[in-house]
Amino acid sequence: MGAPIIEVDRVSRVYHRARRSLTRPAPVVQALREVSLTVEAGERLGIVGESGSGKSTLLRHIAGLEQPTSGTIRFDGKDISGLSGRRLGFLRDRLQLVFQDPMGSLDPRMTVAQIVAEPLHARRVRDAAARVEEVLAAVGLPAEAAGRYPHQFSGGQRQRISIARALTVSPDVLLADEPVSALDVSVRAQVLNLISTLVDARDLTLVFVSHDLSVIRHLCDRVVVMRAGQIVEDGPTEQVWRDPQHDYTRRLIAAIPAMPADTHRSEI
Amino acid sequence: MTTDQPGRPALQVRDLSVTTRSGTHLLSDLTFAIADGERVGLIGESGSGKSLTALAVMGLLSESLTATGGIRVSGHERNLIGEREGALSRLRGTTMAMVFQEPMTALNPTMRVGQQVAEVLTIHRRARGAQARERAVALLDQVGLPEPAETAHAFPHQLSGGQRQRVVIAMALANDPALLVCDEPTTALDVTVQDKVLGLIVDGVEARDAALLFITHDLAVVSRVCERVLVMYGGRIVESGPVGQVFAAPRHHYTAGLVAASALTGPRGGLSAIPGTVPSAGRFPTGCVFRTRCAAATSECEIQPRWDAAGAQGWACHHPIGAS
Numbered sequence: 049m050g051a052p053i054i055e056v057d058r059v060s061r062v063y064h065r066a067r068r069s070l071t072r073p074a075p076v077v078q079a080l081r082e083v084s085l086t087v088e089a090g091e092r093l094g095i096v097g098e099s100g101s102g103k104s105t106l107l108r109h110i111a112g113l114e115q116p117t118s119g120t121i122r123f124d125g126k127d128i129s130g131l132s133g134r135r136l137g138f139l140r141d142r143l144q145l146v147f148q149d150p151m152g153s154l155d156p157r158m159t160v161a162q163i164v165a166e167p168l169h170a171r172r173v174r175d176a177a178a179r180v181e182e183v184l185a186a187v188g189l190p191a192e193a194a195g196r197y198p199h200q201f202s203g204g205q206r207q208r209i210s211i212a213r214a215l216t217v218s219p220d221v222l223l224a225d226e227p228v229s230a231l232d233v234s235v236r237a238q239v240l241n242l243i244s245t246l247v248d249a250r251d252l253t254l255v256f257v258s259h260d261l262s263v264i265r266h267l268c269d270r271v272v273v274m275r276a277g278q279i280v281e282d283g284p285t286e287q288v289w290r291d292p293q294h295d296y297t298r299r300l301i302a303a304i305p306a307m308p309a310d311t312h313r314s315e316i
Numbered sequence: 317m318t319t320d321q322p323g324r325p326a327l328q329v330r331d332l333s334v335t336t337r338s339g340t341h342l343l344s345d346l347t348f349a350i351a352d353g354e355r356v357g358l359i360g361e362s363g364s365g366k367s368l369t370a371l372a373v374m375g376l377l378s379e380s381l382t383a384t385g386g387i388r389v390s391g392h393e394r395n396l397i398g399e400r401e402g403a404l405s406r407l408r409g410t411t412m413a414m415v416f417q418e419p420m421t422a423l424n425p426t427m428r429v430g431q432q433v434a435e436v437l438t439i440h441r442r443a444r445g446a447q448a449r450e451r452a453v454a455l456l457d458q459v460g461l462p463e464p465a466e467t468a469h470a471f472p473h474q475l476s477g478g479q480r481q482r483v484v485i486a487m488a489l490a491n492d493p494a495l496l497v498c499d500e501p502t503t504a505l506d507v508t509v510q511d512k513v514l515g516l517i518v519d520g521v522e523a524r525d526a527a528l529l530f531i532t533h534d535l536a537v538v539s540r541v542c543e544r545v546l547v548m549y550g551g552r553i554v555e556s557g558p559v560g561q562v563f564a565a566p567r568h569h570y571t572a573g574l575v576a577a578s579a580l581t582g583p584r585g586g587l588s589a590i591p592g593t594v595p596s597a598g599r600f601p602t603g604c605v606f607r608t609r610c611a612a613a614t615s616e617c618e619i620q621p622r623w624d625a626a627g628a629q630g631w632a633c634h635h636p637i638g639a640s
Contacts, residue, residue, distance in 0.1 A: 202594070303511035305537050
């Protein structure tokens with residue numbers, strides 16, 4: 049733990065939907081309402097909530113992919129809200145993102161080597177090949193994977209490619225948006241292990257979005273619960289899991305289906 | 317590999333095999349039955365043959381595949397394998413119905429949802445005109461859609477994922493099928509919505525005393541929904557039995573691997589996972605299909621293990637867990 053690396057200060061975001069009537073104004077969606085959140089360096093933070101709760105929107109704002117309607121977002125003390133993509137280069141060096149759908153986030157016409165090296169080309173790094181080899185090994189892909197295309201890999205392996213791409217620039221912060229919700233249980237365990245090991249070995253700060261609190265409980269020390277664009281609960285994961293304060297958090301936990309042998313789960 | 321039920325089961329599958337034109341076996345010797353009112357889960361990793369089993373039961377296999385063996389549903393005398401498409405299409409939507417994983421692609425985007433539910437009734441001549449429309453609204457109400465009369469006029473894109481899946485369930489249950497097949501119906505949904513949709517499926521089949529074949533890779537979902545479970549790998553059923561018994565004391569190493577991987581407990585970075593990946597179709601080993609990923613495999617496993625059973629639990633393994 050240490051100094052705050054991400055500071056979200058009273059951020060709101062309004063989206064305008066398509067106009068439905070000539071006489072009435074376009075309907076608006078309040079995706080984020082006055083969200084404040086601080087993430088310290090080295091922390092593992094989970095964001096949990098249902099679809100439409102704003103958890104992915106918040107993540108996209110932290111990554112500088114969206115601009116808040118009001119409020120500020122600082123990364124390592126520097127205000128990133130209102131900065132154009134061109135001026136966010138420093139952020140891309142230090143913060144990387146892994147998306148939910150590994151097929152949609154990998155260009156089908158690029159080889160794995162090209163995909164993984166692309167962040168380096170953007171940073172004008174010359175000798176990308178050695179770096180590509182290193183990160184592919186780090187995520188447990190064979191070296192010959194470099195010459196193949198995304199469709200030749202299974203879902204779990206594609207997610208490894210996404211993680212490799214995120215790691216090429218040696219970021220300090222890894223953001224992950226539901227990276228395991230499309231995966232089989234066994235592959236899910238492998239990818240969660242990989243993320244956990246990499247976060248430890250590379251001293252990363254992790255912000256992990258999921259609708260499943262049991263996944264976050266395994267991976268993260270702290271969790272914030274989002275609902276309708278607001279944070280309704282924030283605390284150490286174990287404490288929130290065992291003693292949820294907000295009704296909504298209780299409902300989220302109650303909805304998680306349990307294994308029959310899981311009655312002792314809460315004791316572990 | 318027999319799991320016989322008393323009386324004529326709602327679904328009886330015997331020695332079902334599916335092969336490609338090039339002779340690759342995709343499903344091998346599947347035998348199982350589901351009684352009226354029984355809820356059975358089919359689990360396994362992607363590429364194990366779960367969805368193909370569902371498609372074979374529904375008579376929806378692609379023409380390039382060849383099925384052999386027997387599939388019988390209650391209320392239809394003949395084997396569904398080799399049955400004419402006309403007869404199959406009369407069964408689909410009446411005697412047997414299916415809920416697919418992706419509700420957006422299962423619904424017609426250009427048709428109002430009420431119309432789509434009514435269509436299931438009119439096509440099978442269970443109702444006509446205004447009566448069909450009324451029944452459709454009642455069905456949408458049964459699956460818990462708010463303001464069903466208004467929702468019936470909505471197009472699929474105007475509904476959320478959970479609401480769309482409710483519409484698909486209303487369609488599947490419209491003609492009170494004897495067999496409902498669900499293929500990962502909640503994989504794309506949030507935990508809270510998933511919980512509601514699962515409750516809906518259980519209530520729906522219970523009210524109709526229908527048999528349920530429920531496909532998922534999520535073991536916790538199976539324990540929520542099903543009484544019995546079939547574990548599938550490499551196109552074969554490797555273990556079956558009551559859910560509680562199979563998950564608490566699995567005999568097959570594959571089942572044990574799935575159970576261990578499902579538990580999100582233990583040290584970070586140290587979750588238990590089944591080593592390796594599922595081979596592509598046709599690349600599974602001869603003998604025991606799981607032996608290339610199994611820690612307990614020996615040379616004996618090069619021979620196809622026979623089906624053993626103790627009580628309601630059965631397995632196909634040369635070195636079952638718990639055997640001395």
